[in-house]
Amino acid sequence: QVQLQESGPGLVKPSQTLSLTCTVSGGSISSGSYYWSWIRQPAGKGLEWIGRIYTSGSTNYNPSLKSRVTISVDTSKNQFSLKLSSVTAADTAVYYCARGPVITKEFDYWGQGTLVTVSS
Amino acid sequence: SYVLTQPPSVSVAPGQTARITCGGNNIGSKSVHWYQQKPGQAPVLVVYDDSDRPSGIPERFSGSNSGNTATLTISRVEAGDEADYYCQVWDSSSDHNYVFGTGTKVTVL
Numbered sequence: 001q002v003q004l005q006e007s008g009p010g011l012v013k014p015s016q017t018l019s020l021t022c023t024v025s026g027g028s029i030s031s032g033s034y035y036w037s038w039i040r041q042p043a044g045k046g047l048e049w050i051g052r053i054y055t056s057g058s059t060n061y062n063p064s065l066k067s068r069v070t071i072s073v074d075t076s077k078n079q080f081s082l083k084l085s086s087v088t089a090a091d092t093a094v095y096y097c098a099r100g101p102v103i104t105k106e107f108d109y110w111g112q113g114t115l116v117t118v119s120s
Numbered sequence: 121s122y123v124l125t126q127p128p129s130v131s132v133a134p135g136q137t138a139r140i141t142c143g144g145n146n147i148g149s150k151s152v153h154w155y156q157q158k159p160g161q162a163p164v165l166v167v168y169d170d171s172d173r174p175s176g177i178p179e180r181f182s183g184s185n186s187g188n189t190a191t192l193t194i195s196r197v198e199a200g201d202e203a204d205y206y207c208q209v210w211d212s213s214s215d216h217n218y219v220f221g222t223g224t225k226v227t228v229l
Contacts, residue, residue, distance in 0.1 A: 037218070046221075047155075047163065047208075048220070063121070063214065063215050063217065105153075106168040106169070106208065107155075107165065108168070110164075112161075113162050
């Protein structure tokens with residue numbers, strides 16, 4: 001059973017960089033069959049896809065966040081990471097990591113999510 | 121960018137059928153996926169590729185997709201089905217963007 005687990009600071013100051021890591025267990029992040037994504041959800045609101053990475057390191061980002069987002073992968077640790085720069089209160093949300101099959105484009109496994117609050 | 125519109129809420133009595141719509145321009149040409157999210161929990165995939173169910177999802181959950189509307193149908197609704205439901209597509213025309221619907225709160229009366 002594949003499991004994903006987000007980790008990182010729960011509090012980030014405005015204008016700083018949000019950094020989160022997703023650790024994958026029960027399966028290899030190097031599998032060529034999946035993309036690995038970050039998704040976020042502000043309190044009481046809907047889901048927003050942030051970006052994805054393939055095992056090769058190839059990335060795609062949501063155009064609305066592209067200028068501030070970097071996603072990277074560490075296959076030796078079976079992890080992938082998110083950096084979101086110049087954060088504001090609007091970036092306060094629960095951040096999820098998720099696995100998505102390359103062919104069918106859904107998200108079949110999700111982490112439990114981690115709340116990141118942007119506040120001074 | 122591609123927009124998916126869902127009704128904010130749907131109410132249904134136990135044992136009845138709930139239908140949740142997801143509207144988008146020519147959505148019938150895309151594959152639609154549906155997620156169930158209970159309070160404080162991560163979303164769970166309940167239908168993928170318009171009408172397929174992942175392992176472990178009851179047959180009561182079914183999906184269809186045609187024209188400008190996709191529909192998630194929950195038959196014989198149970199109290200445990202009360203949750204938020206989101207549709208999702210992959211929009212190849214906008215920089216490989218995964219798009220989520222606005223979400224529907226299903227209330228079991």
